[in-house]
Amino acid sequence: MSSNFDKMVTKVKDSIAHATDSVRKGFLTLTGESSVSMNQLAEFIKEHKETKTECKYLLGNYYYFSHLQENGIHYYLETNGNYILQLDASTKDQILIAYRSYKDKLSLNSPIKFPKAF
Numbered sequence: 164m165s166s167n168f169d170k171m172v173t174k175v176k177d178s179i180a181h182a183t184d185s186v187r188k189g190f191l192t193l194t195g196e197s198s199v200s201m202n203q204l205a206e207f208i209k210e211h212k213e214t215k216t217e218c219k220y221l222l223g224n225y226y227y228f229s230h231l232q233e234n235g236i237h238y239y240l241e242t243n244g245n246y247i248l249q250l251d252a253s254t255k256d257q258i259l260i261a262y263r264s265y266k267d268k269l270s271l272n273s274p275i276k277f278p279k280a281f
Contacts, residue, residue, distance in 0.1 A: 201262055204250060207238045208238045210242070211231050211244055226241065227242045235254055237252070237254075248263075
């Protein structure tokens, strides 16, 4: 019984540490106003321990489809190697970011403001 409790406590501590790190890096602030580049956001999604990634081999290439749910925001990342094809961030009520490599002319390093999410 205490083993399960210890695992739960460890998971809570890890989650708090990760949330604190995310705030420090500028991904999300308490006011909901922050800025982040597409590359930074993609790295955040890839590196997060709760991200679920699926790999598919299509048309002779490997494609990666990643999903992450954190702090009421759903993140979706589609990549071909290190190339970002699609990146979405949304709450249940609004779309925060919708990037498409085939039509968006935004620089991947330009800061994007997150609107108030809560």
